[in-house]
Amino acid sequence: MRSTFYGLEIARKGLFISQKGLDVTGHNIANANTPGYTRQRLVTSSLEPATGGYGQFTYTAKGQVGSGVTIQELSQIRDKFIDMQYRKENTGLGEWMTRTDALQYIEAIFREPSEAGLNAVLADFFTDIQEMAKNPESKEIRALVRQDAIKLTETLHHYYDQLIQLQREQDTAIEITVNRINEIIRNVKDLNEQIFRFELGGDKANDLRDKRNLLVDELSGLIKIEYYETSDNKFRIDINGMVLVDHNVYNELETRKDVQNPAGEGLDFLSSIKWKGTNIDVAVNGGKLKGYLDNRDGATNDRMGIPYFIQQLNSFARALAEEFNRVHKDGWTLPEGENESRTGIEFFTHDRGQAFDPSKITAKNITLTQDILDSVYNIAASGQEVDKTQPDKQGDNAIALELARLRDRKDLPGIGNFEDFTKKLIADLAVESSHSQKMLEGQQILADSLNTNRLSISGVSLDEEMTMMIQYQHAYAAAARTISVMDEALDILINRTGLVGR
Amino acid sequence: MRVTNSMMISQLMNNINRNLKRMENYQYQLATGTKLKRPSQDPVGITRSLQARTELSKVQQYRRNVEDAQAWLTQTETALTEMNSLVVRAYELAVDGANGDKTPEDRQAIAREVEQLMHQLLEASNASYAGRQIFGGYNTTEKPFEIRMEDDQSFLWYNGIKIANLTDPTSQPAVPAGVGSERIEYEIGSGIFMDISMSGIDVLGTGNDNIYAVFHELYEALMDGTDSDRIDESVGKLQFQQQEILSHLAEVGGKTNRLSLIKTRLEMDEMNYTEIKSHVEDVDHEQVIMEFLMAEMVYRSSLSVGARIIQPTLLDFLR
Numbered sequence: 001m002r003s004t005f006y007g008l009e010i011a012r013k014g015l016f017i018s019q020k021g022l023d024v025t026g027h028n029i030a031n032a033n034t035p036g037y038t039r040q041r042l043v044t045s046s047l048e049p050a051t052g053g054y055g056q057f058t059y060t061a062k063g064q065v066g067s068g069v070t071i072q073e074l075s076q077i078r079d080k081f082i083d084m085q086y087r088k089e090n091t092g093l094g095e096w097m098t099r100t101d102a103l104q105y106i107e108a109i110f111r112e113p114s115e116a117g118l119n120a121v122l123a124d125f126f127t128d129i130q131e132m133a134k135n136p137e138s139k140e141i142r143a144l145v146r147q148d149a150i151k152l153t154e155t156l157h158h159y160y161d162q163l164i165q166l167q168r169e170q171d172t173a174i175e176i177t178v179n180r181i182n183e184i185i186r187n188v189k190d191l192n193e194q195i196f197r198f199e200l201g202g203d204k205a206n207d208l209r210d211k212r213n214l215l216v217d218e219l220s221g222l223i224k225i226e227y228y229e230t231s232d233n234k235f236r237i238d239i240n241g242m243v244l245v246d247h248n249v250y251n252e253l254e255t256r257k258d259v260q261n262p263a264g265e266g267l268d269f270l271s272s273i274k275w276k277g278t279n280i281d282v283a284v285n286g287g288k289l290k291g292y293l294d295n296r297d298g299a300t301n302d303r304m305g306i307p308y309f310i311q312q313l314n315s316f317a318r319a320l321a322e323e324f325n326r327v328h329k330d331g332w333t334l335p336e337g338e339n340e341s342r343t344g345i346e347f348f349t350h351d352r353g354q355a356f357d358p359s360k361i362t363a364k365n366i367t368l369t370q371d372i373l374d375s376v377y378n379i380a381a382s383g384q385e386v387d388k389t390q391p392d393k394q395g396d397n398a399i400a401l402e403l404a405r406l407r408d409r410k411d412l413p414g415i416g417n418f419e420d421f422t423k424k425l426i427a428d429l430a431v432e433s434s435h436s437q438k439m440l441e442g443q444q445i446l447a448d449s450l451n452t453n454r455l456s457i458s459g460v461s462l463d464e465e466m467t468m469m470i471q472y473q474h475a476y477a478a479a480a481r482t483i484s485v486m487d488e489a490l491d492i493l494i495n496r497t498g499l500v501g502r
Numbered sequence: 503m504r505v506t507n508s509m510m511i512s513q514l515m516n517n518i519n520r521n522l523k524r525m526e527n528y529q530y531q532l533a534t535g536t537k538l539k540r541p542s543q544d545p546v547g548i549t550r551s552l553q554a555r556t557e558l559s560k561v562q563q564y565r566r567n568v569e570d571a572q573a574w575l576t577q578t579e580t581a582l583t584e585m586n587s588l589v590v591r592a593y594e595l596a597v598d599g600a601n602g603d604k605t606p607e608d609r610q611a612i613a614r615e616v617e618q619l620m621h622q623l624l625e626a627s628n629a630s631y632a633g634r635q636i637f638g639g640y641n642t643t644e645k646p647f648e649i650r651m652e653d654d655q656s657f658l659w660y661n662g663i664k665i666a667n668l669t670d671p672t673s674q675p676a677v678p679a680g681v682g683s684e685r686i687e688y689e690i691g692s693g694i695f696m697d698i699s700m701s702g703i704d705v706l707g708t709g710n711d712n713i714y715a716v717f718h719e720l721y722e723a724l725m726d727g728t729d730s731d732r733i734d735e736s737v738g739k740l741q742f743q744q745q746e747i748l749s750h751l752a753e754v755g756g757k758t759n760r761l762s763l764i765k766t767r768l769e770m771d772e773m774n775y776t777e778i779k780s781h782v783e784d785v786d787h788e789q790v791i792m793e794f795l796m797a798e799m800v801y802r803s804s805l806s807v808g809a810r811i812i813q814p815t816l817l818d819f820l821r
Contacts, residue, residue, distance in 0.1 A: 033508065103542070107542060112541055113538060113548065113783060119552055119555060119556065120555070123555070123556060123560075126559075127563050134570055134688060135634070137634070137643055382640075391643070391644040391646070392644065393639070393661075393684070394640070394641075395634070395635075395638070395639065395640040395643075395686055396686075397686060401687060401689060401695070404689060405689075405693075407560070408692050419552075419556045422552075423549060423553060423556070426541050426548060427545060427549045429541060429542075430541035430542045430544075430545035431545045432542075433541070434542035434543070434545050448512075448513075448516055452509050452512065455506055455512060456503050456504050456505065456509050457504065459506030459509050460507065460508065461505065461506040462507050462816065463816040466816040466817055466820065470820075
């Protein structure tokens with residue numbers, strides 16, 4: 001036997017569901033542009049007929065009608081597999097982004113091709129020496145040689161300083177990134193607890209999950225992670241098998257200044273990344289952090305970082321000072337005033353207070369000796385002693401020619417040829433940077449297309465929401481009409497039944 | 503595929519950005535005239551460009567060296583030519599003076615012209631180019647030749663060394679070995695050197711064969727005016743010296759020719775390397791402008807399509 005108000009109850013459920021549906025639609029539309037928002041759907045199901053009851057009220061007749069509608073769940077439309085793919089590519093994207101940034105910056109430091117790059121400055125220097133070979137007695141041309149030698153050393157200093165500065169920035173970026181990772185995992189841990197509590201009641205913590213997904217997206221760009229969610233809704237993130245967050249337990253990372261700078265001795269220590277409170281190094285296999293580390297530490301041909309370029313510049317400076325001095329020492333200076341013609345004069349040095357030691361030369365400290373700075377006549381262009389008592393024989397240019405010949409030498413120890421070496425350095429940089437840019441471009445396209453897939457599935461489509469809105473609106477109106485009809489039927493039953501013939 | 507608004511907008515942003523970046527690249531090329539903003543844009547090209555720059559710098563330097571050598575040798579040639587005409591004139595005067603019909607007075611008149619020639623010869627031997635002495639060897643700053651007295655005798659000095667006794671031709675100073683062997687070389691190509699110096703001793707000679715000493719002896723003989731045999735002796739020496747000067751002139755001429763050839767080659771090299779450098783670095787304006795216009799068109803259409811995509815939703819069509 002059907003209860004009197006059974007129909008009203010069904011219609012009421014319809015009203016509520018439609019209202020709920022409108023709420024969800026409204027929520028979706030409101031968040032159409034919220035980053036990380038996943039569209040939600042009201043999943044409903046029809047209710048089985050109201051069976052059961054006791055004794056005479058037990059109703060098991062044929063033609064049973066269901067008892068309306070109920071909410072199954074408020075679900076998120078999200079593809080976990082695409083998430084995983086996206087995060088994998090995002091890790092690569094982060095790495096190549098930081099690599100590309102730094103390599104392009106280094107390219108800017110080297111300023112090639114230009115009139116101010118190392119190649120041009122070196123060419124100027126050798127040009128001056130050729131001029132000096134033609135005019136060894138000219139004070140002006142000697143001054144030009146000295147000036148361009150200073151320009152050469154200053155260019156090397158400038159490169160060195162800028163590279164060290166960039167390296168320091170990379171080191172700072174590592175610390176900041178580690179701090180950000182710690183912040184993210186603390187937030188993830190909080191969200192884990194909230195989501196777990198919320199979902200104990202059977203509801204879905206959609207909006208909290210969106211927040212957590214967004215954090216995991218960000219984390220995947222910083223460092224390579226693995227993550228999964230257990231069947232009892234506990235979420236875990238690992239770095240190379242070590243637990244970063246396991247539901248409500250987390251291990252932070254920390255940086256410690258204990259890494260010897262591979263760019264050279266006597267430089268500040270750099271940061272290592274450790275699991276907090278332990279001596280275990282964190283395995284950084286990808287993400288921005290990997291990029292920063294490669295930039296900061298890369299000292300080899302297949303992993304070109306700042307130390308590689310500094311070491312190359314050091315080799316160059318060393319060979320320049322050593323070879324130039326070796327030839328220059330054989331030459332004789334011009335006598336000037338009280339000064340006799342002298343030989344054995346060094347041209348370049350690392351420290352004006354100390355004896356010249358080629359192994360101590362770096363791109364940072366290469367400079368001219370006090371002799372050269374004191375007087376341009378101390379540039380030894382002559383192959384023999386310039387006797388003061390006779391007419392000055394200032395025209396001897398044997399050593400000047402020998403110095404100029406250094407430009408064409410292909411067998412300089414350590415570097416081969418000066419200009420081939422600097423050229424190769426720029427070519428290496430160009431190839432590495434171009435490779436990095438291509439990798440970045442590829443990663444960008446992959447990540448973009450995966451993100452597009454993700455937005456295609458999870459994003460809010462306003463057209464769709466409007467359609468849903470109209471659907472719910474009509475359903476609501478119809479449910480309301482059903483109530484009116486029920487009302488009318490009951491009115492007839494209650495107020496007009498039994499009035500026959502009255 | 504389901505199309506959502508946020509997806510469309512993010513794709514649109516990506517596309518607009520990419521198009522704008524392409525425009526920016528062409529804009530940079532047009533504004534600077536160079537294709538290479540960073541070496542990584544063309545790693546192969548940058549190597550060629552740097553190589554060309556290095557070669558260009560060397561070739562230009564060699565060309566400057568060649569030009570300087572040419573100027574130097576031209577000046578040497580001028581001085582030698584002048585010496586030659588002086589010797590020729592002295593020869594004529596000697597032949598004239600040796601004539602038996604000349605009176606001592608005639609010969610003294612000729613001697614005064616020879617005296618002038620002596621001054622001119624000294625000047626020509628101390629010729630300089632751009633403030634540098636040509637015949638001084640490593641002594642480029644002071645006049646190499648001078649006449650100075652020592653122990654009441656007059657000597658011709660070269661770089662502070664006595665090379666000829668003018669007062670007493672019978673006691674000539676011994677010239678130390680190695681004087682006049684100083685060579686100044688210019689590098690006129692990679693590893694190619696040219697000796698552009700000419701020692702004053704080689705040109706003028708030493709002792710009684712020295713041209714100045716010969717002139718002086720001729721002068722003395724003419725002043726004496728009585729001994730035509732003594733004058734005749736100078737005629738033979740002058741003839742010999744003129745041959746010497748001509749052979750030096752031929753040597754200079756040969757070097758000048760060689761320099762001209764090298765210069766032509768260097769100029770061609772310079773042109774080639776400039777072309778290589780330009781090919782890698784410089785913008786082909788017509789092409790880049792066309793590409794820029796195309797990029798601009800694509801950019802404009804992506805903007806206008808964007809404006810159309812973003813705006814309408816179903817919302818616009820509901821009451």
